[in-house]
């Protein structure tokens with residue numbers, strides 16, 4: 642797998658799978674979640690609602706991932722994952738790594754060759770960006786895939802880009 646970091650808006654990236662930093666309720670939100678639903682259109686939310694209805698307590702467990710249509714986005718699918726909320730008193734790193742490993746497993750099962758990730762949990766969920774970047778790279782590298790050849794970390798600001806470039810070179 643080829644891993645790279647780039648500055649950009651993930652809703653414009655032409656890949657097979659765009660990963661969404663969702664919440665367990667899968668009903669949309671702000672940040673990248675809001676951007677994906679706004680750009681992708683209502684078909685994404687319709688499928689999210691149907692999936693949520695079939696989940697225990699209608700919620701996606703943090704660290705797990707599910708796929709929907711990408712609607713009007715250039716991608717074929719959106720893989721939604723719910724990241725852990727940062728806690729200084731509890732190490733939730735394994736859950737954050739799982740967001741990446743599980744999202745790649747779901748994408749690979751779909752036959753995807755290229756996947757774009759945002760910096761999961763590094764916004765509203767408060768994860769320090771350098772720590773989040775290291776977990777992201779470790780989670781991707783831990784994935785066993787047959788089809789995925791390209792992973793792109795699409796970062797919304799220069800600080801995040803620098804953190805991911807450092808994590809990739811480490």
Ligand code: APR
Nearest residue numbers: 650651662664670671672673674676762763764765766797
């Ligand atoms: N493209 C790429 N990255 C983006 C975009 C975008 N269009 N918009 C925001 N980001 C970046 C943010 O700058 C941050 O680095 O995505 C990263 C993740 O931030 P959030 O979107 O806030 O996601 P997260 O921290 O995982 O919090 C998830 O926020 O929006 C709600 O419903 C969502 O409850 C969930 C929570």
